[in-house]
Amino acid sequence: MAHISDEIETSRSEASKAIVDVDEYRRQRRARLERIGKWLMPLIVLALMLWMWNRIVTVNEIPHYILPDPALVITTLAADISLLWNALLVTLRITLLALAVAVIGGVGLAVIFTQSRFVEMSLFPYAVILQVTPVISIAPLIFIYVDNRTVGLLLCAWIVAFFPVLSNTTLGLNSVDHNLRDLFRIYGANRWQELVHLRLPSALPYFLGGLRIAGGLALIGAVVAEYVAGTGGINSGLAFTILEAGYRLNIPRMFAALLLIAGTGVLIFLILSLLSHLLLHKWHESAVKREA
Amino acid sequence: MRHHGDTVGDGLLTMLSVDKTFGADIKALKDMSLQVNVGDFISLLGPSGCGKSTALRIIASLINPTSGRVEWDGDHSRGSVGIVFQEPTLMPWATVAKNVWLPHRLSGISFRKARSKIEDCLKVVGLEDFSNSYPRELSGGMKMRVSIARALVTDPRIILMDEPFAALDEITRFKLNNDLLQLKENVGCTVIFVTHSVFESVFLSNRIAVMVARPGRVFEEVVIDEGYPRDESFRTSSSYAAYCRRVSESLRRSTNAKT
Ligand SMILES: Nc1ncnc2c1ncn2[C@@H]1O[C@H](COP(=O)(O)OP(=O)(O)OP(=O)(O)O)[C@@H](O)[C@H]1O
Ligand SMILES: [Mg+2]
Numbered sequence: 001m002a003h004i005s006d007e008i009e010t011s012r013s014e015a016s017k018a019i020v021d022v023d024e025y026r027r028q029r030r031a032r033l034e035r036i037g038k039w040l041m042p043l044i045v046l047a048l049m050l051w052m053w054n055r056i057v058t059v060n061e062i063p064h065y066i067l068p069d070p071a072l073v074i075t076t077l078a079a080d081i082s083l084l085w086n087a088l089l090v091t092l093r094i095t096l097l098a099l100a101v102a103v104i105g106g107v108g109l110a111v112i113f114t115q116s117r118f119v120e121m122s123l124f125p126y127a128v129i130l131q132v133t134p135v136i137s138i139a140p141l142i143f144i145y146v147d148n149r150t151v152g153l154l155l156c157a158w159i160v161a162f163f164p165v166l167s168n169t170t171l172g173l174n175s176v177d178h179n180l181r182d183l184f185r186i187y188g189a190n191r192w193q194e195l196v197h198l199r200l201p202s203a204l205p206y207f208l209g210g211l212r213i214a215g216g217l218a219l220i221g222a223v224v225a226e227y228v229a230g231t232g233g234i235n236s237g238l239a240f241t242i243l244e245a246g247y248r249l250n251i252p253r254m255f256a257a258l259l260l261i262a263g264t265g266v267l268i269f270l271i272l273s274l275l276s277h278l279l280l281h282k283w284h285e286s287a288v289k290r291e292a
Numbered sequence: 293m294r295h296h297g298d299t300v301g302d303g304l305l306t307m308l309s310v311d312k313t314f315g316a317d318i319k320a321l322k323d324m325s326l327q328v329n330v331g332d333f334i335s336l337l338g339p340s341g342c343g344k345s346t347a348l349r350i351i352a353s354l355i356n357p358t359s360g361r362v363e364w365d366g367d368h369s370r371g372s373v374g375i376v377f378q379e380p381t382l383m384p385w386a387t388v389a390k391n392v393w394l395p396h397r398l399s400g401i402s403f404r405k406a407r408s409k410i411e412d413c414l415k416v417v418g419l420e421d422f423s424n425s426y427p428r429e430l431s432g433g434m435k436m437r438v439s440i441a442r443a444l445v446t447d448p449r450i451i452l453m454d455e456p457f458a459a460l461d462e463i464t465r466f467k468l469n470n471d472l473l474q475l476k477e478n479v480g481c482t483v484i485f486v487t488h489s490v491f492e493s494v495f496l497s498n499r500i501a502v503m504v505a506r507p508g509r510v511f512e513e514v515v516i517d518e519g520y521p522r523d524e525s526f527r528t529s530s531s532y533a534a535y536c537r538r539v540s541e542s543l544r545r546s547t548n549a550k551t
Contacts, residue, residue, distance in 0.1 A: 179381040182354050187398045187446075188370040197397070201385045283385045283426045 068252040076252035077259060084241065084253075088260050091237035094150070094222040095268070098157030102214050105158070106165025107207065114173040114199060115191070131163040135221055139228035149229060156225030161218035168210025172203025205284050208276040215268040223261060298449060300331035303365045304482055305351065305450065310360035312346050320346040322507030324360075328450070328484065333476060335493035335500045336486045337539065339547070343508025344486040348375075348452045351484065366449075371395060374443030374451040378458050380435035382427040382442075388414065389423035392442045406445075413441040416475060433464040440475070450482045458488065469495055470524060477521050490543065494535045495527060502539065504546045511546035514539050 050070045056062070057069045064072055077084065109127070113120035139156050146152040176199055184194050226239035236244075238257050245253040280286060298304065305328045312321040321343040328334060336344045349355045351362055352373050374395075382391045389403075389410050396406040403410075414420045417437035427435055436456060443451050457465040469492060476483065487493050493500050500514045516535055518526065526532050 177381060179377045179379060180383065182349075182352075182377075183375065183381060183394070184398065185354060186352055186373060186375055187395045189398045193398055197394075198383075201383065204385070283428055285384075285428070 065249045065251050068255060072252050073255040073259065077256040080253055080256060084238070084257060084260055087236060087238045087241045087257070088264065090235060091219075091222050091226065091239065091261070092264060094153045094157055094225075094237065095218045095264075098154050098161050098221060099211075099215055099218040101154065101158050102162035102165050102218060103211065106162045106210070106214070107169050109166050110169035110173055110203075111195065113170050115195075120170075127163060127166055130159055135160050136224055136228065139225050142225075143229055149235065153222060153225045153229060156228070157218050157221030160221035160224075161214040164210040164213040164217065165207065166210075168206045168213075169203050172206025173199045175206070176202045205280055205286060208272075208279065212269060212272045212276065215272045216265055219261070219265050219268060298330040298366065298482075300329075300480075302330045304328045304330045304332070305365065306363045307347070307351070308360050308363060310347070310350060310357040310362065312343070312350065312355070313358045319507035321350075321357075322509050324509050326501060326510060328482065330449075330482055331480065332499060333483045333485065333497045335497040336484065336503055337488070337490065337493045337500050337543070338503030338508075338511075339505055340488070341508075342503040342505035344503060345454055346508065348454050348484065348486060351450075352452055368449070370399060371446035372449040374446060374448035376436075376439050376443050376451065376453040376456045378455045380427065380432075380439045382435060382438055384427050387424050387426055388419060388430070388438050391427070391438055392445050394442060395446045409445060410441075413444045414438075416444060416478065417441045418471070432460055433468060436460065436468065437471075440472075444475075444479060444481070448481070450484065453483060453485045455486050455488065457492070465492070472496065473520070473522055490536055490539050494532060494539055495522070500539055502542045502546055504549065511549065512542055514542055 053070050057067055068076070109123070113124070135156055138159065139152075142155055143149075143152050146155060180198060181194070184198055189197070222237070223239040226237045227243065230240070230243070238261050242254050242257045245251070245257065307324055307326040310321055310324045311319070313319050324343070324347060326334070326347075336347060338344060346355070350357050352375055353362075383394070386394075389407075392410045392413055393403055393406055396409070397403070411420060411423070414423055417440050419434060419437050419441065422430065422434070427438070430438070439456070457468050460468065472483075473496060475481070483496075485493070485496060494516055498516055498518075498520075500516065501510045502512050502514060503509065504511045514535075518531060518535070
C-alpha cells in the first residue's frame with residue numbers, strides 16, 4: 001500500500017501556490033481589506049459616536065448631571081477608579097463563582113442525564129422552568145430565604161448561567177457518531193470508557209459554545225441580583241454603585257460604572273473565545289478557515 | 293500477522309438460517325445462511341435494503357438475530373472482529389496514531405506498549421508518515437486507510453467492511469482495491485465485504501453472495517475461481533469480463549425471481 005505519494009504530493013503543493021491570476025489577486029486583496037476592516041470599522045463608528053455625543057452636549061449646553069461629556073466620563077473613571085475597581089472586583093467575584101458552579105452543575109447534570117434517561121425525564125422539565133422564569137422575579141424571594149448575601153447573589157447568577165451549559169452539554173453528549181459508538185461496543189468499551197473517550201470529547205465543542213453564552217449571562221445575573229439585593233456597605237458591586245450614583249445624580253459615575261460592566265462582559269467573552277480556540281483549533285471544523 | 297494460527301481453508305464462522313425482523317413486519321433477513329472459511333474474501337452484493345448491513349451487524353454481535361445463530365469455530369474474543377464502515381468513522385479530536393490505538397486503549401493497553409503495533413499497521417496502509425496528523429488534514433482515501441489500519445491493529449480473525457469505498461471517487465477506489473488485495477496477501481486476513489459494485493466484488497472476492505431484498509436473503513453464491521495474488525492485469529482479462537457477466541446475470545435473475 002505504498003503508492004499514495006501522488007495523493008500526498010497534491011495536498012502538499014496546494015499550500016505553496018503563488019498568486020496566479022486576476023481572480024486570485026482580487027480574492028487575496030479582499031481578504032486583506034477585510035482583515036483590517038474588522039478592527040478599523042468599529043473604531044471609526046466609535047469615534048463618530050463619541051464625536052456626535054460631544055457635539056450634542058456642547059451645542060445644546062446640556063448640564064453634566066443630565067448628560068456628561070464623554071471626556072468627563074473618562075476623567076470620572078480615572079478619579080473614582082479605586083471605588084469603582086473595588087466594586088468591579090465584587091461583581092466579578094460573584095460572576096466567576098457563578099460561572100464555575102454553572103459549569104460544574106451543568107456538566108455534572110448533563111453527564112447524569114446521559115447515563116440515565118429516567119433522571120433526565122424527571123428533571124429536565126424543571127431545568128427548563130427555572131430557565132424561562134425571569135431571574136428578576138425569583139431574586140426577591142431568594143433574598144427572603146437566603147440570609148447570606150453572597151450566597152443569594154451567587155444563586156441568582158447561577159440560575160441564569162447554568163442552563164446553556166446544561167442544554168448544550170446534553171446535546172453534545174448525545175450527538176455521538178453512531179458508527180463510533182458501534183465501534184466502541186465492538187471493542188468492548190464499558191460505560192466509563194465510552195463517556196471519557198467518546199462522549200465527553202464529542203461534547204466539547206457544544207460545551208464551549210454554551211460556556212460562552214453562560215459567561216455573559218453570569219454577569220447579567222450577578223448585576224440583576226445586586227439591583228434586587230440593594231443594601232450598600234463595603235460589599236457592594238458595580239450595580240449598587242450605579243444605583244447609588246443615580247440617587248445622587250452623579251451621572252458621570254453611572255456612565256463610568258456602565259463602561260466597566262460592558263468592558264468586563266466583552267473581556268469575559270474574549271477570554272472564553274480564546275479558550276475555545278485553544279481547545280479546538282487542532283481538530284474541530286469550526287476552527288478551520290475556509291475560503292468563501 | 294495471521295491471527296490465532298487459523299489455517300487457510302478451515303471453517304471460521306457459519307450463519308445458520310438467521311432471521312432478523314425490525315418492528316412488527318420489516319423482514320431485513322429471512323433464512324440467511326453463509327459459511328465463511330479462513331482466508332476467504334466474500335462479497336455481499338445486492339440492492340439497497342437487502343439486509344447486507346444487518347448481516348454484518350449480526351456477525352459483529354452489534355444486534356441479535358430474531359432467530360437462527362452465528363457459530364464461530366475456535367476462540368472468539370474481543371478484538372477478533374475488525375470493522376470498517378462506509379465513512380472513515382475516526383475520532384476527529386485524536387491524531388491518526390491515537391485513532392489506531394483505540395481498540396488497544398479500550399482493552400487497557402498503554403500507547404507506549406501498543407506503539408510498535410500501531411506503526412506496523414500504519415506502514416501496511418502506507419501512512420507511516422502521518423501518525424501525528426489529525427483526520428481533518430487527510431484526504432478521503434487516506435482517512436479510509438486509517439480506518440483500515442485501526443481494524444487491523446488487533447490482528448482480527450475477520451474484517452467486516454460495509455461499503456468502505458462507496459463514498460470515494462473511482463480512481464481512488466481502484467487504487468484502494470489494489471491495495472486491499474496487496475494487504476490481503478501480506479496480512480492474510482479473512483474479509484466479508486459489502487458492496488453495490490459488480491466490478492469491485494469480482495475483482496476482490498473468491499466468493500460472491502448475491503442477495504435479494506424483501507425479505508433479505510442469499511439468492512445464490514458465485515465462486516470466482518481465480519487465484520490470489522491478483523493484480524491490475526486481472527481487471528482487463530477476459531475471464532474478469534466473463535465473471536462480471538455471470539454476476540450481473542445472477543443479479544438480474546434475482547430481481548426477476550422476486551417480482
Ligand atoms: N434499526 C432498524 N430499525 C428498523 N428497520 C431497520 C433497521 N435497520 C435496518 N432496517 C431495515 O432493514 C432493511 C435492511 O437494511 P440494511 O441496512 O441491512 O440494508 P442494506 O442492504 O445494508 O442497504 P444499503 O445498501 O442501503 O446499505 C431495510 O429495509 C431497512 O430499512
Ligand atoms: Mg448498508
